[in-house]
Amino acid sequence: xxxxxxxxxxxxxxxxxxxxxxxxxxxxxxxxxxxxxxxxxxxxxxxxxxxxxxxxxxxxxxxxxxxxxxxxxxxxxxxxxxxxxxxxxxxxxxxxxxxxxxxxxxxxxxxxxxxxxxxxxxxxxxxxxxxxxxxxxxxxxxxxxxxxxxxxxxxxxxxxxxxxxxxxxxxxxxxxxxxxxxxxxxxxxxxxxxxxxxxxxxxxxxxxxxxxxxxxxxxxxxxxxxxxxxxxxxxxxxxxxxxxxxxxxxxxxxxxxxxxxxxxxxxxxxxxxxxxxxxxxxxxxxxxxxxxxxxxxxxxxxxxxxxxxxxxx
Amino acid sequence: xxxxxxxxxxxxxxxxxxxxxxxxxxxxxxxxxxxxxxxxxxxxxxxxxxxxxxxxxxxxxxxxxxxxxxxxxxxxxxxxxxxxxxxxxxxxxxxxxxxxxxxxxxxxxxxxxxxxxxxxxxxxxxxxxxxxxxxxxxxxxxxxxxxxxxxxxxxxxxxxxxxxxxxxxxxxxxxxxxxxxxxxxxxxxxxxxxxxxxxxxxxxxxxxxxxxxxxxxxxxxxxxxxxxxxxxxxxxxxxxxxxxxxxxxxxxxxxxxxxxxxxxxxxxxxxxxxxxxxxxxxxxxxxxxxxxxxxxxxxxxxxxxxxxxxxxxxxxxxxxxxxxxxxxxxxxxxxxxxxxxxxxxxxxxxxxxxxxxxxxxxxxxxxxxxxxxxxxxxxxxxxxxxxxxxxxxxxxxxxxxxxxxxxxxxxxxxxxxxxxxxxxxxxxxxxxxxxxxxxxxxxxxxxxxxxxxxxxxxxxxxxxxxxxxxxxxxxxxxxxxxxxxxxxxxxxxxxxxxxxxxxxxxxxxxxxxxxxxxxxxxxxxxxxxxxxxxxxxxxxxxxxxxxxx
Numbered sequence: 001x002x003x004x005x006x007x008x009x010x011x012x013x014x015x016x017x018x019x020x021x022x023x024x025x026x027x028x029x030x031x032x033x034x035x036x037x038x039x040x041x042x043x044x045x046x047x048x049x050x051x052x053x054x055x056x057x058x059x060x061x062x063x064x065x066x067x068x069x070x071x072x073x074x075x076x077x078x079x080x081x082x083x084x085x086x087x088x089x090x091x092x093x094x095x096x097x098x099x100x101x102x103x104x105x106x107x108x109x110x111x112x113x114x115x116x117x118x119x120x121x122x123x124x125x126x127x128x129x130x131x132x133x134x135x136x137x138x139x140x141x142x143x144x145x146x147x148x149x150x151x152x153x154x155x156x157x158x159x160x161x162x163x164x165x166x167x168x169x170x171x172x173x174x175x176x177x178x179x180x181x182x183x184x185x186x187x188x189x190x191x192x193x194x195x196x197x198x199x200x201x202x203x204x205x206x207x208x209x210x211x212x213x214x215x216x217x218x219x220x221x222x223x224x225x226x227x228x229x230x231x232x233x234x235x236x237x238x239x240x241x242x243x244x245x246x247x248x249x250x251x252x253x254x255x256x257x258x259x260x261x262x263x264x265x266x267x268x269x270x271x272x273x274x275x276x277x278x279x280x281x282x283x284x285x286x287x288x289x290x291x292x293x294x295x296x297x298x299x300x301x302x303x304x305x306x307x308x309x310x311x312x313x
Numbered sequence: 314x315x316x317x318x319x320x321x322x323x324x325x326x327x328x329x330x331x332x333x334x335x336x337x338x339x340x341x342x343x344x345x346x347x348x349x350x351x352x353x354x355x356x357x358x359x360x361x362x363x364x365x366x367x368x369x370x371x372x373x374x375x376x377x378x379x380x381x382x383x384x385x386x387x388x389x390x391x392x393x394x395x396x397x398x399x400x401x402x403x404x405x406x407x408x409x410x411x412x413x414x415x416x417x418x419x420x421x422x423x424x425x426x427x428x429x430x431x432x433x434x435x436x437x438x439x440x441x442x443x444x445x446x447x448x449x450x451x452x453x454x455x456x457x458x459x460x461x462x463x464x465x466x467x468x469x470x471x472x473x474x475x476x477x478x479x480x481x482x483x484x485x486x487x488x489x490x491x492x493x494x495x496x497x498x499x500x501x502x503x504x505x506x507x508x509x510x511x512x513x514x515x516x517x518x519x520x521x522x523x524x525x526x527x528x529x530x531x532x533x534x535x536x537x538x539x540x541x542x543x544x545x546x547x548x549x550x551x552x553x554x555x556x557x558x559x560x561x562x563x564x565x566x567x568x569x570x571x572x573x574x575x576x577x578x579x580x581x582x583x584x585x586x587x588x589x590x591x592x593x594x595x596x597x598x599x600x601x602x603x604x605x606x607x608x609x610x611x612x613x614x615x616x617x618x619x620x621x622x623x624x625x626x627x628x629x630x631x632x633x634x635x636x637x638x639x640x641x642x643x644x645x646x647x648x649x650x651x652x653x654x655x656x657x658x659x660x661x662x663x664x665x666x667x668x669x670x671x672x673x674x675x676x677x678x679x680x681x682x683x684x685x686x687x688x689x690x691x692x693x694x695x696x697x698x699x700x701x702x703x704x705x706x707x708x709x710x711x712x713x714x715x716x717x718x719x720x721x722x723x724x725x726x727x728x729x730x731x732x733x734x735x736x737x738x739x740x741x742x743x744x745x746x747x748x749x750x751x752x753x754x755x756x757x758x759x760x761x762x763x764x765x766x767x768x769x770x771x772x773x774x775x776x777x778x779x780x781x782x783x784x785x786x787x788x789x790x791x792x793x794x795x796x797x798x799x800x801x802x803x804x805x806x807x808x809x810x811x812x813x814x815x816x817x818x819x820x821x822x823x824x825x826x827x828x829x830x831x832x833x834x835x836x837x838x839x840x841x842x843x844x845x846x847x848x849x850x851x852x853x854x855x856x857x858x859x860x861x862x
Contacts, residue, residue: 271525
């Protein structure tokens, strides 16, 4: 297992390098000067040039690239070229919020989605099945930001239960959870829609298997068939694909963070793009790439744990 | 009961009634005096006051610093003492001597836990720094000016060539380069540190910064005008207008930066406990023709375009409560020297909407079937896209097919400085007409090719504007006005320069768009809100408070 993990990590290094190079190029090809973005249109040409010099933007591109790769290799994410604030500190401040939001959404997705999928599969072609299918279709169709706005209108404006600005403080659990609930529900419902469909489909496949019919024929209780024989096997692809959908959630979390004005990697990324903050932008892309690689690796490992037929060495 | 006792009792009752009435007249304050303001911004750029330019940066920097003089909050026309208590000028108007207020303290910072008293040394250091083009965006204001600390509470400022009092004092107002920073803080901690840790003498001190989220300021109990009523001011970065609206509705936000749209303002004004504050002086939105290239190198084409545009229609399209037509290619009235409608009309440079005349001129210029152009504009809806969409529809009637290429705001500023667009629609504010004329119409300021390239998109001063074979320029008028000591004569020269620009149809002034800042009705700014050009937002002072609901 260890050698498998090590191999996967080593394989991800070229992927990282490609992503870094692409981001480096794309960001610099875009029109827009970070120094002008920082100082505004009122600034004189001298002030802009002085800032460009300070930002290292007047150095040849190849030197900027090597500097950048060298810094990343040393684990130095650099400082914001706009504010001078260390990028590592920025990421450290917001990453926990993004992870908290995404993990909460995944948990909600499974907690609600799996039972809904089961009920839809077991009561196939009934009202419950149709309702669940329509619900999951809506969930997959509705954009995250729109759903977030609807939830705000209902649970913050009409019925003022939850706040809409910020993420609360980690030192105050109650405040943190109150700020987390609506954004997590927004993303969680999207995850739920996906998991419901996957669960229903997976369970229906298993229900048609010979060993399930044999179990029924032997007179095994319905619940025992469902939870001991069907679910265990149906969960394998649900877990695997759910893990991959988590990557989609990370992307959707950007919109949710903006709607709810939460700190997170998403707002960091969007802000860096708007300000042409090359260092922050490049470093956040690295973090995202690492997260995607880790999620894929974790999904494979969990798959191996859930399915005894799979061995990694 | 004895008569004496009855009288005493009556007096006591009377006093109690008076006291209760007085108490009732005093509005009650909210228990929590923490003001939350949200701006349309992703993050701060810098809190160094000598470089801060964006609305949210200036709004954070303003309550932290003072200048030698200041414009009273909310009504920024006349100047009053700030860090300086008085000043006098020599007979040749070259030497200004400022007496400083005693007992003014800089905010605490590492190494100076109690701050320290401001002296002339700090003022001289600060102004010298503001004059350094490598450290200040506003260095151009201080060319030919030197600073000297005569004694701890006296500063002498010498100017090579005297200017009028309003122009001179504006350089030392609590704004931009005029903000006084701490010498000790910058010398011990450095310029980079100050970018996110400003140290000033203002009513509020910098407390904390969370990247992409917020800046927190806390009250300065030692402020020389009195301790603030507010305990904290939190400035939040919230680029999504819907999020700002929600925050205002729930009460988590007290003031938000609004859209410059009438309909939006009407909707927001209907929220419970919300009032929409609309105020000036606004950015002037002016359309600049690139006269260095066809088709706008031909004055007939420019005049045709001008006749095709109706600024009144654009103003109506943007919203009557927000947009006002302008006729000045520089600062809009009531700024001294700004061209009014009446003055423009008298000079015959208004080009009232006339499609037939526009078509006739285009035909004379060799475009009988109209012409096609592609113009680069910024993504910003209120200040750029919307008015240009209105203008696009107007000029189409004259046969001008103007395609709009929308780019993000940062790219827009780069591209137009690269001379990439035949027309530049630009929204801006500058502190006075001199700065406007210099930066937009002096030959030195021509984009890319000028001696000091800036925002002269028309290339005025470097091209033949009227087709007589000679280069047209207002450089001499700009210089003459700058050194004119009589304010009314100065204003007259400025007007002459603007009339010349309009005679050559170098630009078309369109509208000015007021700022929209919805706020909770129980927020009392502590001052009127007519003009707020220093920050483009409601200024927060020691008198600002949150009343009980």
